[in-house]
Amino acid sequence: MSSIVSFAAVSKQYKRGRESVAVLNDFNLEIADKDFVAIMGPSGSGKTTLLNLIGGLDVPTSGSVTVAGERIDHLSPAALSHWRARHVGFIFQFYNLMPTLSAERNVEIPLLLTSLSRAERKRKVTAALELVGLSDRRKHKPSELSGGQQQRVAIARALIADPTILICDEPTGDLDRHSAEEILGLIQILNRQYGKTVVVVTHDAKAAEFATHQLHLDKGQLLDSPSRTAA
Amino acid sequence: MKFLPLVWSGIWRKPWRTILIFLQVSVAFALFGVLQGLKTGVQQAVDAARADLLLVHSRLSSLTEGLPISLLEPIRSVPGVRVAIPVELFGGYYQKPEQGVGIVAVTPDKDWTAAFTYTIAPEYLAAFARSRTAALVKDLTAEKYGWKIGDHIPLKSNKMQKNGSGDWAFDVVGIFTDSDVGGGRYIIIINLPYYDEARATGTGTVNHFNVAVTDPKVAVSVADAIDRISSNSSHETKTESLRELAQQQVQQIGDFDFLIRAVVGAVLAALLFAIATMMVQSVRERTSELAVLKTLGFTDRAVFLLILAEAITVCIAGAALGLALATAAMPIAARFVPGLSMPKITLAIGLACAVLVALMSAAVPAALAGRLKVAAALAGR
Numbered sequence: 001m002s003s004i005v006s007f008a009a010v011s012k013q014y015k016r017g018r019e020s021v022a023v024l025n026d027f028n029l030e031i032a033d034k035d036f037v038a039i040m041g042p043s044g045s046g047k048t049t050l051l052n053l054i055g056g057l058d059v060p061t062s063g064s065v066t067v068a069g070e071r072i073d074h075l076s077p078a079a080l081s082h083w084r085a086r087h088v089g090f091i092f093q094f095y096n097l098m099p100t101l102s103a104e105r106n107v108e109i110p111l112l113l114t115s116l117s118r119a120e121r122k123r124k125v126t127a128a129l130e131l132v133g134l135s136d137r138r139k140h141k142p143s144e145l146s147g148g149q150q151q152r153v154a155i156a157r158a159l160i161a162d163p164t165i166l167i168c169d170e171p172t173g174d175l176d177r178h179s180a181e182e183i184l185g186l187i188q189i190l191n192r193q194y195g196k197t198v199v200v201v202t203h204d205a206k207a208a209e210f211a212t213h214q215l216h217l218d219k220g221q222l223l224d225s226p227s228r229t230a231a
Numbered sequence: 232m233k234f235l236p237l238v239w240s241g242i243w244r245k246p247w248r249t250i251l252i253f254l255q256v257s258v259a260f261a262l263f264g265v266l267q268g269l270k271t272g273v274q275q276a277v278d279a280a281r282a283d284l285l286l287v288h289s290r291l292s293s294l295t296e297g298l299p300i301s302l303l304e305p306i307r308s309v310p311g312v313r314v315a316i317p318v319e320l321f322g323g324y325y326q327k328p329e330q331g332v333g334i335v336a337v338t339p340d341k342d343w344t345a346a347f348t349y350t351i352a353p354e355y356l357a358a359f360a361r362s363r364t365a366a367l368v369k370d371l372t373a374e375k376y377g378w379k380i381g382d383h384i385p386l387k388s389n390k391m392q393k394n395g396s397g398d399w400a401f402d403v404v405g406i407f408t409d410s411d412v413g414g415g416r417y418i419i420i421i422n423l424p425y426y427d428e429a430r431a432t433g434t435g436t437v438n439h440f441n442v443a444v445t446d447p448k449v450a451v452s453v454a455d456a457i458d459r460i461s462s463n464s465s466h467e468t469k470t471e472s473l474r475e476l477a478q479q480q481v482q483q484i485g486d487f488d489f490l491i492r493a494v495v496g497a498v499l500a501a502l503l504f505a506i507a508t509m510m511v512q513s514v515r516e517r518t519s520e521l522a523v524l525k526t527l528g529f530t531d532r533a534v535f536l537l538i539l540a541e542a543i544t545v546c547i548a549g550a551a552l553g554l555a556l557a558t559a560a561m562p563i564a565a566r567f568v569p570g571l572s573m574p575k576i577t578l579a580i581g582l583a584c585a586v587l588v589a590l591m592s593a594a595v596p597a598a599l600a601g602r603l604k605v606a607a608a609l610a611g612r
Contacts, residue, residue: 048610049606058605058606081528081531085527090523098237100243100244101240110527113527118233
């Protein structure tokens with residue numbers, strides 16, 4: 001199966017005051033298309049940095065990052081924004097919905113960047129909310145929804161523009177076990193039935209079990225070599 | 232238009248703060264509207280003041296020093312003079328001292344109204360010329376005191392009659408209007424020959440002469456020629472056009488334009504800082520939300536424009552309300568300051584200023600929002 005994510009000799013350093021901290025060093029990674037990968041590791045191991053680099057939210061200090069067939073490490077900020085809009089759906093731990101917008105308005109946001117008509121946007125929003133089982137909550141604001149429901153709205157928002165890859169940063173970290181399993185089950189469906197490549201960062205071993213592959217990171221290095229190539 | 236819900240969402244993130252800023256913008260632009268209306272009104276009044284009308288008064292004082300009526304014929308003989316009319320002004324009141332009336336005594340010679348800003352129907356003029364005790368009443372005066380044609384109106388004045396009485400009585404023969412907004416609200420016109428014969432003091436003198444010239448272009452040379460008639464005499468004259476006098480009245484307040492500009496400038500500057508503070512605070516509070524927008528594919532430019540749009544929406548809405556209030560208040564204010572008006576250009580300038588204030592105040596916060604580093608913002612750094 002072809003790789004959808006490819007890291008070659010990637011290094012990422014951050015400046016903290018006068019010090020330079022290396023989070024990833026000469027890092028290589030391949031993730032296959034339509035895979036469901038869980039990235040695990042202790043705090044500070046570089047999980048979020050890895051996720052940000054895959055999602056084009058950050059650029060490496062050196063090395064090449066190719067995602068969805070495009071080298072994104074040298075794209076301009078504007079080009080990277082356009083690329084994200086086309087290829088990546090993000091799901092965050094704290095949902096990050098717009099508090100004053102209804103569920104359907106939140107889901108519609110990525111479509112505002114497209115040339116779709118209002119009717120087309122509405123049709124897609126309806127379909128996405130149906131998919132996550134929230135058709136009857138479309139007019140509700142985030143504060144009127146439970147944590148699990150808010151995360152479903154966030155999933156619908158991540159899906160709406162039909163991205164190539166779904167990036168989830170601790171998607172169940174703020175949910176109870178029951179809601180967490182529902183959300184992970186939903187993400188699994190998106191992977192298996194809709195063919196979305198999913199990369200999840202999690203501390204939760206049970207959540208990681210939903211993935212087809214697990215990567216363990218520590219101090220910016222992949223620990224278990226068999227999982228290095230997750231395909 | 233499709234981004235409107237997002238703009239709206241940003242505006243109402245903190246409703247009370249938005250309402251307070253909205254009110255602040257409204258009050259500022261209401262003040263802007265009233266002051267600009269005042270400025271425009273005054274300018275219109277000055278522009279409307281006729282340049283072909285000259286007032287010949289004493290060089291010593293236009294109020295207290297009289298001029299001999301004998302100057303009338305020499306003035307009329309100056310080339311370029313179309314009509315010259317002697318005018319005596321004095322005050323009186325109707326029934327009680329608070330009900331003041333300005334009394335304008337004129338000689339009803341041929342075409343005498345050409346030397347005034349009054350509009351009087353021909354039949355009233357004819358009636359006025361026929362009766363020595365006739366009075367023409369300004370529309371506002373008639374309205375205030377309920378006078379109508381045929382009424383016999385008793386007035387009291389400190390200008391005494393030869394019999395020692397301060398009581399005067401006139402017969403209303405017509406109503407007139409006055410296009411000069413600074414010409415006095417409550418006035419009547421009476422016959423100067425009748426008044427001159429009856430008064431105890433000042434006989435043979437008048438406050439000034441009203442002169443209409445044949446062409447406004449010759450007004451300056453005619454004025455100089457009139458003033459030369461009595462130069463080096465005990466009653467030297469100073470001749471000025473009505474427009475010059477209006478301009479002088481405005482200048483008596485000070486540099487009127489500067490005053491208005493300074494107040495409006497200070498108000499808008501204060502508003503600019505207030506909105507800038509609000510926008511900086513708003514952007515800071517919404518760092519993670521803006522970061523999410525960028526995560527979803529919004530470019531730096533799109534986020535920048537979104538913040539600008541929020542500021543522009545609040546400013547335009549607030550300014551529209553403020554200017555609407557100023558426009559609604561204008562007819563009421565015009566009762567106290569004649570000539571006040573709110574031309575459409577002032578409304579357009581006001582809205583343009585609102586956009587400018589919004590752009591200037593939101594430029595920095597919007598730029599900060601646009602340059603937000605997504606990874607750092609999402610991590611709360």
